[in-house]
Amino acid sequence: MSDPEPEMELVHLLRAVAVELGAHSARFAQRNGMHPTDVRALIALMDAARAGEAMTAGRLGGALGLNSAGTTALVDRLERAGHVRRVRDGRDRRRVTVEVDERAVTLGWSHFGPLIGRAVELLRGYDERELAAIRGFLTGVREAAADDGREPHHNEPG
Amino acid sequence: MSDPEPEMELVHLLRAVAVELGAHSARFAQRNGMHPTDVRALIALMDAARAGEAMTAGRLGGALGLNSAGTTALVDRLERAGHVRRVRDGRDRRRVTVEVDERAVTLGWSHFGPLIGRAVELLRGYDERELAAIRGFLTGVREAAADDGREPHHNEPG
DNA sequence: CGGTATTATCTCGCCCAACGAGATACTTGT
DNA sequence: ACAAGTATCTCGTTGGGCGAGATAATACCG
Numbered sequence: 308m309s310d311p312e313p314e315m316e317l318v319h320l321l322r323a324v325a326v327e328l329g330a331h332s333a334r335f336a337q338r339n340g341m342h343p344t345d346v347r348a349l350i351a352l353m354d355a356a357r358a359g360e361a362m363t364a365g366r367l368g369g370a371l372g373l374n375s376a377g378t379t380a381l382v383d384r385l386e387r388a389g390h391v392r393r394v395r396d397g398r399d400r401r402r403v404t405v406e407v408d409e410r411a412v413t414l415g416w417s418h419f420g421p422l423i424g425r426a427v428e429l430l431r432g433y434d435e436r437e438l439a440a441i442r443g444f445l446t447g448v449r450e451a452a453a454d455d456g457r458e459p460h461h462n463e464p465g
Numbered sequence: 466m467s468d469p470e471p472e473m474e475l476v477h478l479l480r481a482v483a484v485e486l487g488a489h490s491a492r493f494a495q496r497n498g499m500h501p502t503d504v505r506a507l508i509a510l511m512d513a514a515r516a517g518e519a520m521t522a523g524r525l526g527g528a529l530g531l532n533s534a535g536t537t538a539l540v541d542r543l544e545r546a547g548h549v550r551r552v553r554d555g556r557d558r559r560r561v562t563v564e565v566d567e568r569a570v571t572l573g574w575s576h577f578g579p580l581i582g583r584a585v586e587l588l589r590g591y592d593e594r595e596l597a598a599i600r601g602f603l604t605g606v607r608e609a610a611a612d613d614g615r616e617p618h619h620n621e622p623g
Numbered sequence: 624c625g626g627t628a629t630t631a632t633c634t635c636g637c638c639c640a641a642c643g644a645g646a647t648a649c650t651t652g653t
Numbered sequence: 654a655c656a657a658g659t660a661t662c663t664c665g666t667t668g669g670g671c672g673a674g675a676t677a678a679t680a681c682c683g
Binding site: 312314315316317318320321322323324325327328329330331333334350372421422423425426427429430431433436437438440441442443444445446447448449451452453455 | 473474476481485486491530585587589591595600601602605
């Protein structure tokens with residue numbers, strides 16, 4: 308009576324992976340005297356840097372679901388630890404852009420590097436059709452999870 | 466110059482999925498006046514129930530990385546909200562097993578059901594070889610992430 | 624059977640991440 | 654120049670989680 312659908316095994320596996328990745332990040336946080344939110348912030352900052360965009364304090368807080376007070380405290384914390392720098396925007400001097408320090412990047416790489424390397428190694432073992440399946444499944448799940456956040460009640464017109 | 470390895474795209478995609486699934490859970494928590502830890506606890510309890518094992522307060526706290534004080538507070542919170550019941554173990558009367566209320570299961574299903582359904586639907590579109598690739602990749606990543614937690618410093622003897 | 628160690632949970636007091644409200648500083652529109 | 658809008662910060666408070674230790678039940682050992 309428990310699992311009539313064999314697909315549920317993979318659903319549970321994906322959930323287990325998400326949990327394990329969260330635990331992996333939490334370990335990085337604890338080992339470096341940080342909080343989970345701090346790690347999420349650093350990742351968001353590095354993602355923005357990779358995309359070539361500047362990250363302001365406000366956008367960072369928004370991405371993490373923090374209000375302005377929490378965001379200030381977060382950036383204070385990261386700055387005190389030397390992981391980021393506050394830089395006043397020259398054009399709009401109300402804005403504070405948050406820049407990641409190089410040492411934080413190195414520190415992060417030393418923790419996440421091995422895991423990323425293993426994942427890349429695994430992916431090299433698959434052919435194009437298998438990679439397309441992995442990519443398609445992950446993309447679909449990401450969209451399904453994100454869709455719920457947008458308009459959970461009413462449909463949008465075409 | 467940014468991504469010489471094409472595999473990195475899938476690595477970032479997997480990370481994005483993990484983030485999105487976390488946000489999905491956080492939304493469930495917020496909509497029902499709960500905290501992320503409470504949701505993690507309910508999931509752990511349902512997993513144990515699915516596996517046919519009883520979950521004690523201590524094991525629950527251990528699974529979530531809480532100490533005993535935090536665990537007591539967590540179960541208090543969940544019990545006050547009517548999501549779980551405390552049941553004294555008959556054999557070892559020090560133990561308190563935590564049972565999930567049916568309504569909490571229904572509530573959870575109403576939130577996570579559509580996402581799970583969509584994932585199952587996606588998986589039905591793949592053949593055995595593609596499913597094996599998805600399963601293999603996810604299993605490998607889970608193991609790589611978990612390995613770091615076990616013995617990061619010294620090797621164990623044979 | 625009594626006594627001590629061990630295990631499971633709970634209580635108490637504290638810390639600090641995050642919140643709400645509002646102050647401050649800068650920019651934009653009229 | 655002045656009002657309205659926007660970005661960040663300050664202040665006071667809440668509440669999840671921690672450390673230390675109390676309480677209660679079980680296991681070990683002579």
